Amino acid sequence: MKIRILRQQEPDSQAYWEAFDYDGTTDISVAGLLDHLNYNDDIINDAGRKTTRIGWDCSCMQGMCGACAMVINETPALACETFLYNLKTREITIRPLRKFPVIHDLIVDRTLIQENLKITDVYIGKYNPKENEDHRHQYEAAKCLKCGLCLEVCPNYTNGESFYGAMYANDCYLVYARNKEKSADMKNTYSAHFGNSCSKSLSCVDICPMNIPSLASMAKLYRK
Amino acid sequence: MKEVLIIGSGISGLTCAVRCAGLGMHATLISPVSSERAQSVMAAGGINAVTAECEEGDSVACHIEDTLKGGGMIAGRNAVTGLCGHAEEIIHFLEGTGTVFTVDDNGRPVVRAFGGQSHKRTHYCGSSTGKQIVSALIMEARRFEGEGLIDRKLRMYFHSALIKDGECYGAILYDEKSRSLLPVFADAVVIASGGQNALFGKTTGTTLCDGYAAGKLFLQGAELKNLEFIQYHPTTLETAQKRMLISEAVRGEGGRLFYEDNGKRIYFMEDIYGPKGNLMTRDVVSREIDRIGKDVFLDISFLDKKLIDKKIPEVRDLCMKYRGIDISKEPIPVSPSVHFFMGGLAVHLNHETNIRNLYAAGECASMYHGANRLGGNSLLAAIYSGNTAADDISGRVKENGHPDFSRTLKEEQDSLNGLLSSKSSFSVMHIRDMLSDTMRKNMSIVRSGITLKEGMDDIDYYLSVADQIHFDSSESIYTNYSLPAILTLARAAVTCALSRHESRGSHYRSDYPETKDDLAYATLISYDNGAYTTRPDKEKIYEN
Structure with a gap:
């Protein structure tokens, strides 16, 4: 099996493709594959030349932290829960998320996600929940990994612009549900940074690794 | 305004930062990755507290006794009393941050049974309690970030503490962006860097928690405690x-x-x-x-x-x-x-180490769990310890100025430069892999003097080559410079296990299978110029 990886040594350096041969089991995830490729003292590419270790972010290795979001065979996904046997190709291409600046190889800078939430005051403040608010929905929305997959597939999201994407809508919903004094503010900021520009492709809903019902968050914030 | 430097942004670090900000201090929160990637999100089962939702007959006294008994009766009663006595307040705090606890039809939190409990008292959020708490705390921290009371610094790693004459004045950090060492001075430093997973390779947690900070501070004079007690989750x-x-x-x-x-x-x-x-x-x-x-x-x-x-x-x-x-x-x-480390940095009731103004909170600190931790007590301890450290720092009189550390900085930078140019046949990851094989084999569920001594010999060999490693530029500089301290921590853990001639809690010796009443003390270990010295904490100096 051929593994092609889009690599980049430094934030400002040129990206390039490098390929590796892999003949192990397909019963592992792409995260397991990257671990395998990096395991030996010397890392050898498909041309037999020694190369550097592949940079990638990982922490939990079980779909709970969102670190390993990347683009696998042109589909954005978490590497730790994308299994080789499901890819059904003899060649696998792996590249970093395209909507974020590359730090090194498959590691990208996602700090803008938190920055956007911070500058628009998406926090509860005083806990003062709305009555009969949907408990289950809050539980699901709070599972957001801030992995960036919903932004990667969104046709409206561009890094650095004022449209902040689906994960923003979910955090707005959490504040809206938990402090009724901020609910009007949250509707306004939601509209300015999401609602008014969302073209409703809903690709964010399909891609979410936590299956967060983002559409329901949007519906609640649209409600008069 | 007081400046608090917090190393680690999981639940304990986040809690400490939020509490510091709420008390009018400024907190700088250092971590290589964002809080969503912290091991805290993997905490599944729940958080223990005696609240109105608990069974009739349960009480804080029962929670204290269960915790002490589960921990083999060597955790400090004063410490555990503080932990359990504040548990209900912590549940209310978490509810107030919007943590989505699993509730009954009336909207009140429900509790489940956990191991070693006389009554059901584990509050929970489905089976992702840690994630729900982290999400709520991130939002709470965001509020203070907006007010300028919390600063987050990502892609930064702890290198060493700035210590002079038993007092800490800040820390040297490694900044991955500039690839340089950076001194940061503070009124207090709180280590909240998690457990020692990397000693064992892959565990149930993340390998980002590697024990480096505990190992490095041990080399710098901080005492460690109870390292022989390692929880294997069944x-x-x-x-x-x-x-x-x-x-x-x-x-x-x-x-x-x-x-x-x-x-x-x-x-x-x-x-x-x-x-x-x-x-x-x-x-x-x-x-x-x-x-x-x-x-x-x-x-x-x-x-x-x-x-x-x-x-x-x-x-x-x-x-x-x-x-x-x-x-x-x-x-x-x-x-x-391997799942959890009961041992770590020895701390007093206020969560200060034996070095003034240096605190530890969360799993990297050893305090409440004795020889075995009860499920549901780690999230509680993470939050309580973060709060306790912040409260103590807030009560201190602010001191101005700090000694001149320019020579220390130059020595550390020269040492790092030396590492960057080193060449030998030993690669850092190869040694890390060998260490985890040794620890899994020799610090397993059942140990003996023979297996522990074999492990010690292996680690001594790894230590003998650790300062001659081949600098691996494709591993992070942190991974390269952290090796000697991680090996030192492993050696300290094996030393503690060898010194305890009995079986208690998670420490089971086939050559000493009995629990001995005259050994019902915590183990303290210190380091001085290559010598590792253990002693039982008979005076309970970390209980006061």
Whole structure:
């Protein structure tokens, strides 16, 4: 099996493709594959030349932290829960998320996600929940990994612009549900940074690794 | 305004930062990655507290006794009393941040049973309690970030503390962006860097928690405590990429452990310990599984599928995703794996170490769990310790100025430069891999003087080559410079295990199988110029 990886040594350096041969089991995830490729003292590419270790972010290795979001065979996904046997190709291409600046190889800078939430005051403040608010929905929305997959597939999201994407809508919903004094503010900021520009492709809903019902968050914030 | 430098942004670091900001101090929160990537998000089962929701007859006194008993009676009573006494307040604090606890039809939190408890008192959020708490705390911290009271610094690593004459004045950090060492001065430094997972390679947690800070501070004069007590969680699932935790919540909801003998299920924990046998403490269950030596399964398939979906959906998903196991129809194959470290930096009741103005909170600190931690007490301790450290720092009189550390800085930078130019046949990851093999083999569930001495010999060899490693530029500079301190921590852990001539809690010695009343003390270990010295804390100096 051929593994092609889009690599980049430094934030400002040129990206390039490098390929590796892999003949192990397909019963592992792409995260397991990257671990395998990096395991030996010397890392050898498909041309037999020694190369550097592949940079990638990982922490939990079980779909709970969102670190390993990347683009696998042109589909954005978490590497730790994308299994080789499901890819059904003899060649696998792996590249970093395209909507974020590359730090090194498959590691990208996602700090803008938190920055956007911070500058628009998406926090509860005083806990003062709305009555009969949907408990289950809050539980699901709070599972957001801030992995960036919903932004990667969104046709409206561009890094650095004022449209902040689906994960923003979910955090707005959490504040809206938990402090009724901020609910009007949250509707306004939601509209300015999401609602008014969302073209409703809903690709964010399909891609979410936590299956967060983002559409329901949007519906609640649209409600008069 | 007081400046607090916090190393680590998981639940303990986040809590400490929020509390510091609430008390009018400025907190700088350092971590290589964002809080969503912290191991805290993997805490599954719940958080213990005696609240109005608990069973009749339960009390804070019961929680204290359960914790002390579960910990082999060597945790400090004063410390545990503080922990359990503040648990209800912590649940209310978490509710006030918007943490989504699982609730009943009236909207009140419900509780579940966990191992070693006399009463049900574990509050929970499905089976992703840690994630729900982290999400709420991130939002709370965001509020103070907006007010300029919390600054987050990502892609930064702890290098060493700035210590002079037993007092800490800040820390040297490694900044991955500029690839340089950076001194940061502060009125207090709080280490909240998590457990020591990397000593054992892959555990149920993240390898980002590597114990480096504890090892480095040990070399700088901080005392460590109880390193021999390592919790093997009895129910983990083998997958192609790691061993994954099957939450104690499964047993809390009635899950039964068994092995098969001639086609017949033997519910061994119930046979040995009675109807509540499956909820014995983790050390006891792990040791029984190890002793049996057969394939063991955890069965919850008899539970109503709707209850599985409601109470343990994350366990259901994990088993299906990584092993194709439908837990509503078939049992889960389980075996023990390293999960938690009861030992770490020795701290006083205020969470200050033996070095003034240097604090430790969360799993990297050793305080409440004695020889074995009860499920549901780690999240509680993470939050309580973060709060306690912040409160103590707030009560201190602010001191101005700091000694001149320019010489220290130059020495550290020169040492790092020397590492960058080093060449030999030893690669850092190769040594790390060998260390984890040694620790898994020699610091396992059952130890003996012979296996521990073998482990010590191995580690001494790794240490002898650690300062001659081949600098691996494709590993991070942090990974390269952290090796000697990680090896030192491993050696200290084996030294503690060798020094305890009895079996207690998670520390089981085949050559000393009995628990001895005259050894019911914590182990303290210190380092001085290559000498590792252990002593029992008979005076309970870390209880005051």
